[in-house]
Amino acid sequence: MTHLPDAASLRAALADTGWGPISVLATTGSTNADLAASARQGAPAGTVLVATHQSAGRGRLTRSWEAPPGTSVATSVLVAPRVPLSTWGWLPLLVGVAVARGITDATGLDARLKWPNDVLIGDRKVCGILCEAVPEPPGPKAVLGFGLNTALRAEQLPVPTATSLLLEGSQVDATTVLTAVLTELEEVLRAWEGGADPRPGYRALCATLGAEVSVLLPVGDTVQGRAVDVDADGGLIVDTARGRRTFVAGDIQHLRPR
Structure with missing residues (x-):
């Protein structure tokens, strides 16, 4: 190579x-x-x-x-x-x-x-x-x-x-x-x-969709849930314990394989 x-x-x-x-x-x-x-x-x-x-x-x-x-x-x-x-x-x-x-x-x-x-x-x-x-x-x-x-x-x-x-x-x-x-x-x-x-x-192509994820937000908070889709602007839609949320920024950790 x-x-x-x-x-x-x-x-x-x-x-x-x-x-x-x-x-x-x-x-x-x-x-x-x-x-x-x-x-x-x-x-x-x-x-x-x-x-x-x-x-x-x-x-x-x-x-x-x-x-x-x-x-x-x-x-x-x-x-x-x-x-x-x-x-x-x-x-x-x-x-x-x-x-x-x-x-x-x-x-x-x-x-x-x-x-x-x-x-x-x-x-x-x-x-x-x-x-x-x-x-x-x-x-x-x-x-x-x-x-x-x-x-x-x-x-x-x-x-x-x-x-x-x-x-x-x-x-x-x-x-x-x-x-x-x-x-x-x-x-x-x-x-x-x-x-x-x-x-x-x-x-x-997105391995995040369908996975359980942890989202580390820029402010330092962490949110966990299941990633289910991306919206029209490319934001990540996550089903959390407190309802569905959309994230436009944050570090993602996959908690379970897709």
């Missing part, structure tokens, strides 16, 4: 898509931060930035994230969705759908989602996602970032609940996986912009 994406091969594989220009770096601070800065300087929608190491990577809830060089692939893409800004909360969930589908397409592994957008293989996280708006003129854009663990070994895992494509037995090269993910992402975004309901595709 070649764990580092090849820039020329990636450009050739995606030549007939809307992705480009495409840049591949050995290392950077944060692909999201770099691409957001480029967007403010006029970079077009479709721009893709890939790095095989980040020294200042970020995850959800302002958490820092870093993996040893050559063990993961960080990718950020710039988009300008032709839908109301009020619906952009779906973007991180749609990226999750595309990453999960792309992994399965390329490797055959059964990738699933933990709400809202952690990508799992089994019950272990293989990819994290962070999406950020860039509101500056001439029009709002969004940076969609995902960090995929490609070649982490067991002794390199940051937490026991993480995994990598290598640990799950995949020998598919990183260029092939990334091509599959970006191809799926273009299709998912096109359907969404065309008015398709994003919920069926998300539901089909």
Whole structure:
């Protein structure tokens, strides 16, 4: 397995898509931060930035994230969705759908989602996602970032609940996986912009639905219940002891397999 994406091969594989220009770096601070800065300087929608190491990577809830060089692939893409800004909360969930589908397409592994957008293989996280708006003129854009663990070994895992494509037995090269993910992402975004309901595709991949969960809220409270659905805005609907509640933010722990 070649764990580092090849820039020329990636450009050739995606030549007939809307992705480009495409840049591949050995290392950077944060692909999201770099691409957001480029967007403010006029970079077009479709721009893709890939790095095989980040020294200042970020995850959800302002958490820092870093993996040893050559063990993961960080990718950020710039988009300008032709839908109301009020619906952009779906973007991180749609990226999750595309990453999960792309992994399965390329490797055959059964990738699933933990709400809202952690990508799992089994019950272990293989990819994290962070999406950020860039509101500056001439029009709002969004940076969609995902960090995929490609070649982490067991002794390199940051937490026991993480995994990598290598640990799950995949020998598919990183260029092939990334091509599959970006191809799926273009299709998912096109359907969404065309008015398709994003919920069926998300539901089909979400391992959280049907599971007993614990929801750790940003204020520190914890709520337990059974996750039953996602609403029209992507919020998680949970049946709790005090009735049905919808959550738009919070850390989820699966208490029982689906």
